[in-house]
Amino acid sequence: MHRRTLLALALFTGLTAPSMALAADDTIKIGLLATFEGPFTVLGEDGERGAMTAVAETNGSVAGKKIEIVKGSSDASPDSAVRAARKLVEQDGVKVLVGPLSGDEGLAVKDYAKTKPDVTFINGTSAAQDTTLRNPAENFFRFSTDGAQWMAGLGTYAFKDKGYKKVATVAEDYSFPYTQVFGFMAEFCKAGGHVPSKSWVPIGNKDFSSVIAAIPEDVDAIYVALGGADAVNFLTQYQQAGGTAPLIGGSITVDQTVLTSKGKLRDVLKGTPSAGPTADTNDAPAWKAFVDAYKKQPGAFPSPSLFAHGYYVNMKATLLALDQVGGDVSDGGKKLREALSKLSFDTPTGKVSLDKNRNAIADIFLTEVTEGSDGNLLNKLVKVVPQVNQTLGIPEDEFMKLGAVNRDNPSCP
Amino acid sequence: MSILDQPSSSSLSGGGVTRRQAWGLVGLLTAAIVAWLVFAVWPQWLNAILISKKAFVSAILNGLTLAGLYFLVASGFTLIFGLMRNINLAHGSLYLLGAYIGYEVTSRTGHWLLGVAAGFTVLAIIGVVMQVFVFRRLEGDDLRQTLVTIGISIVAADLMLAVWAGGTYQIATPEWLDGALTLPVITAVRSNGASVFLTYPLYRVVVLAAAIVIGVGLWLMLNKTRVGMMIRAGVDDRAMLSASGVNVHAVFAIVFGVGAGLAGFAGVVGGSALSVAPGEDVRYLLASLVVVIVGGMGSITGAAIGALLIGLAEQIGLVYFPTYGVVLTFVIMVVTLAVRPQGIMGKAR
Missing domain, CATH: 3.40.50.2300 (Response regulator)
Incomplete structure (x- = not known):
């Protein structure tokens, strides 16, 4: 021994x-x-x-x-x-x-x-x-770049080009989705849009059907900032529940990690606009x-x-x-x-x-989900927003006045 | 013990109504309120408080189906504990493995029912093998058995990660289970007087029905068959059962097989309703632990009640106070432990 x-x-x-x-x-x-x-x-x-x-x-x-x-x-x-x-x-x-x-x-x-x-x-x-x-x-x-920067251009695009006036959000309950929702709403609310309902779900939640049922029926679109397995679960159950409102994706919701998942969720994803640090069809x-x-x-x-x-x-x-x-x-x-x-x-x-x-x-890339020639879902490049800084082009002291991101900030019901 | 209890409980509630009648009254009242909430058209103020009728009724229905799933997992867990005093902390891994096997079989053969059958059968065999080769060697050494199950769960989690990687899988449900049911529940009335009925995914109703059928089946097996009698006798006194000439090892193997098989079955069913990913094992282990603690260790009825409470609490919490929803589950557990440490249907030992 x-x-x-x-x-x-x-x-x-x-x-x-x-x-x-x-x-x-x-x-x-x-x-x-x-x-x-x-x-x-x-x-x-x-x-x-x-x-x-x-x-x-x-x-x-x-x-x-x-x-x-x-x-x-x-x-x-x-x-x-x-x-x-x-x-x-x-x-x-x-x-x-x-x-x-x-x-x-x-x-x-x-x-x-x-x-x-x-x-x-x-x-x-x-x-x-x-x-x-x-x-x-x-x-x-x-x-x-950070989660708010990733959203540069998306809020304006959803309001002006897509014509969505009322959007509900569904996102995980921690700092990154707060930041993403902040980035989206900063532009969307400024453009004149309204966000009547925000659902924050615990990370790793599996059963979203109750959350889906609680989304108001009169919204033009749903902004979804969920990642990985959470996004897959939400999208599948949204499809099963017969959801018809179009989606707007957070950066990691329409990422390759989700787009490559198997199942029927692909149908609800096509045409979803999003923004992030990359675009799959970048030339x-x-x-x-x-x-x-x-x-x-x-x-x-x-x-x-x-x-x-x-x-x-x-x-x-x-x-x-x-x-x-x-x-x-x-x-x-x-x-x-x-x-x-x-x-x-x-x-x-x-x-x-x-x-x-x-x-x-x-640079930040505004994208839309499309089906590639080989059947894979891809983020098609719509527009490049050049050189986005952390205050989203707003002067720093003004930006700091918007307050720290959290569940209730910003708000435009 | 129970003879001494009886008079004291009835004397507590005075001369008029017995405690049993009082509880019955409370139960009837709750049932009436729930029935009204579900079937009546809601006044405006109620919609304002509870978001919308659709959200509320969906949360209740989702709570019920989730409870069905939890019951399937926890019933095996509680059976194994009741009989063998063995807290099988690898139970969650059995769930996840069942789900992966169900996925493989379903996607290769194209038959969902085959996947479900495979999930049950393979896991039942694995359960028997675990009992014969691992737990029989450590018989009577409860602590060591429990520690071994932790070890098995860690090894199993890493092996499954190695084989199926970290991706999220969705088990495809067959066509005949797809689509939605229109329930005779009016959620709103349009301005033209037409009623809007609630639609609910058919598959989830099937999950709930499966859980009820299996629950009743288990109850019948435990109460009406010879094997069930042996199991019940083993729960009460396993040394005596063995002394009266029953092959206790065979009974143990059957229980472990059924328990593990149910976990695998739940894995396939749950993996089709939700999804399969690493980490599910721990989630369902935790869920069944809470369910069994609340319901009472070793009791099938207790597992059903516990699953119902936890499933409803989780879904209602998710809709009405998502940030603190998780707390609700554990508040139920803490209250149960404080008021009735043996669980709602558990026997004090």
Whole structure:
């Protein structure tokens, strides 16, 4: 017994010692935090594909050092995200961390980032507004846009082009959908539209039929901001209940993670307008090149989801900045953060730069769901809204007066 | 114990009405109010309070169908506990596995009923195998059995994630179950005097009917058959049952098979009504735990009552106060534990 323990210990040190020595010299550890479990598993897996696409573009090395990706898994709950971040930072010793994926996770990781000033955090796809707008962390960077930015142009389009005057909303009850509804309503209400009913459902809810029954019958359309399995459930049950009102989609409601689902929900999705950081039928050569590179990843969707895109952009930014500083993070990441905040580069979806809160200013795509020639559902590009900033083009002090996003703000019944 | 209880309970309610009659009266009154709420045309003020009649009646109906689903899962859970004192924390995994198997069989053969049958049969076999190869070895060691079931549930969840990945699956229901029923419930009256009737998905009515049929079937099996008699005897005193010459292991295997099979059946039925995705296992385990705690461990009737309470609470909470809806479920559980720790139909031991 005693001898076996000793043997195991010796083996263990033998195995780990060389890799530790290697880590110090010519590898860079980057933490990759995404939802590899729970209701957002599919989303997290696609996020990883995006991040790995960026790593593959530099052949797995940066500034002559080998990149070592250490994965951390959360289940979309804030505490699991912090636990995973803690594990990556405190046990695995990463100095650069890319992630997390979901809104509430972003807020929690931002708060954790404040306690680790010498670690550099770069967002995954988490898109709650207050991750960067109010009380931001100095070492948290977001090269992807937030949920309100993603909605740029949609409210006006729904009111003017589609002619919807009264819209009910159905969304999950946490910070990211609040942000999405805020972004949609900011424009829709300003244009003169009304939102008489807002339903907030718990994340992971399965049975939406009661919620569907409670939607007023006199609305012109329903705005749906649900993700992953929740969106699939809602849409299927909406179809089963014989729903006839047209839909308006939140960014992740009509994402590839939902569009590729099997079942009858496809019928209610066709023609649904939406907006987000990507469009599947984007003709730009940079986007096409990105799609081709993405498709080399195992298990890839017909077109990258916005999670693949977000993780790609953030990982790409990380690698570009690491390259600029020669892969040197021995100064507690000071130089790296300086490089990151000045970074401006061309992504597959146009130019990205950061504002003073380290939040991205980037192009947003207005889309509509159509059936592609191969039978897959796609987001057809309708319009590009160029260089949307976090205050949606409204002067900052005026924007801050609109108040923090929550269930009841904004309101225009 | 029960003989001592009787006089005290009747003396409590005084001379006039017995406690039983009082409860009967309350029950009748509630039934009358619910019937009025469902069938009458609502006055304006009531619509203003409860959103709309359509929302209210749909919430009740959805609560009932969800209760049916919960009952299917929890009845197996409670049977296994009642007989073996084994809290099978892998019960949710059985549900999810049944759903995945149902999906595979349905999408390959195109026959939904085959999928349902496969969900039940395969899981019943797995249940028997689990009982024979795992739980029989740990007999009499309740804590260890429970811990082993946690282990099995974790391993099973990861294996299922490896095979079916993280996607959301929808089991296709056959044509004859599609569509909606028009119920004789008037939700509103149009200005031209025409009545608007409530429509409700046919499939959900079928789920509820299946749950009722299985509930009655289980009750008959437990109360009218020889195997049921053995099971009931085993619930009360398993050592004595064994001493009187019954092969307890065979009874255990039957119960585990039926319990696991019901979970698999519920998986296919539930996966067609809602959807199948990782994480469902934990959700249904939690639901059946709450249902069984409220209804009383080891009682089929208790599982039915518990499922009804939890299903209705969940759906009504979802419509009227979605943010705090989850709390309602657990308030029911806490109140039950405080007032009647053994559960509504549970026996005090």
